[in-house]
Amino acid sequence: MRLKFTKMHGLGNDFMVVDGVSQEVELSPELIEQWADRHFGVGFDQLLLVEPPTRPDRDFKYRIFNADGTEVENCGNGARCFARFVLDAKLIKATTIRVETAGGDLELHVQEDGQVTVDMGRPRLNPSKIPFNADEKAPLYPIEVNGETLHISAVGMGNPHCVIRTEDVDTAEVEALGTAVESHSDFPQRVNVGFMQIVSPTHIKLRVFERGVGETMACGTGACAAVVAGIINNWLEHKVTVTLPGGDLTIEWSGEGNVRMTGPVATVYQGVLV
Ligand SMILES: N[C@@H](CCC[C@H](N)C(=O)O)C(=O)O
Numbered sequence: 001m002r003l004k005f006t007k008m009h010g011l012g013n014d015f016m017v018v019d020g021v022s023q024e025v026e027l028s029p030e031l032i033e034q035w036a037d038r039h040f041g042v043g044f045d046q047l048l049l050v051e052p053p054t055r056p057d058r059d060f061k062y063r064i065f066n067a068d069g070t071e072v073e074n075c076g077n078g079a080r081c082f083a084r085f086v087l088d089a090k091l092i093k094a095t096t097i098r099v100e101t102a103g104g105d106l107e108l109h110v111q112e113d114g115q116v117t118v119d120m121g122r123p124r125l126n127p128s129k130i131p132f133n134a135d136e137k138a139p140l141y142p143i144e145v146n147g148e149t150l151h152i153s154a155v156g157m158g159n160p161h162c163v164i165r166t167e168d169v170d171t172a173e174v175e176a177l178g179t180a181v182e183s184h185s186d187f188p189q190r191v192n193v194g195f196m197q198i199v200s201p202t203h204i205k206l207r208v209f210e211r212g213v214g215e216t217m218a219c220g221t222g223a224c225a226a227v228v229a230g231i232i233n234n235w236l237e238h239k240v241t242v243t244l245p246g247g248d249l250t251i252e253w254s255g256e257g258n259v260r261m262t263g264p265v266a267t268v269y270q271g272v273l274v
Pocket residue numbers: 013045046064066072073074075076077078159160192210211212213216218219220221222
């Protein structure tokens with residue numbers, strides 16, 4: 001097999017991006033897990049696959065696979081890289097790109113300065129849509145983790161997120177709590193776990209323990225979920241800078257309607273798997 005790919009990242013959340021429009025691609029969870037290995041493979045958090053759309057109102061189908069080989073619904077940093085990739089590969093000329101994902105439709109806008117803004121769609125707060133086990137919608141829910149009660153927010157951004165407010169992200173128990181919450185029985189499809197420190201009503205710091213990966217340098221859907229959680233709890237204003245270990249994203253949400261995310265992308269190299 002000779003599989004062409006491009007290595008990209010959005011704030012250090014890194015991707016192997018594969019063009020499934022102009023080459024035939026055969027994937028399996030085992031192969032993806034092997035390629036994701038940082039010592040024996042390419043090394044990445046997610047593999048992004050570009051496919052032809054299944055509907056006439058979309059330009060592409062955007063599929064996402066975590067490092068553990070599982071296919072997931074959405075990836076925000078990946079969406080920005082996806083936009084740059086399809087333009088650079090000359091798969092499209094337009095700088096507004098409409099994609100379908102397993103988690104819903106997204107619209108990607110490549111700006112003149114190279115930053116990409118993604119219309120991430122509406123956040124899901126209804127527990128059954130996240131999915132999260134609760135009888136009704138609430139800004140905070142108590143859950144039991146390792147013998148203690150945590151008050152968390154549950155937000156769907158196409159994919160499921162649990163947001164935990166913390167005093168200091170640098171000392172938060174991201175690995176231990178992230179591992180326990182990722183597989184918590186109240187999140188039947190597992191969950192991405194965000195640890196949010198509020199610096200001011202327009203600035204948060206965030207670390208994310210991603211489902212199927214572990215802690216990443218950045219998580220776009222996690223940044224959107226944290227800002228939505230902060231707004232529904234009246235902690236944050238409507239435009240927020242999110243500082244992640246890999247850098248900053250700007251997230252905007254009016255309190256209803258769609259969430260917008262803006263941030264950078266980078267191409268690292270092109271390669272061929274032989
Ligand atoms: N890094 C991503 C999220 C990738 C998917 C996630 N791990 C999941 O399982 O839902 C982002 O930037 O949003």
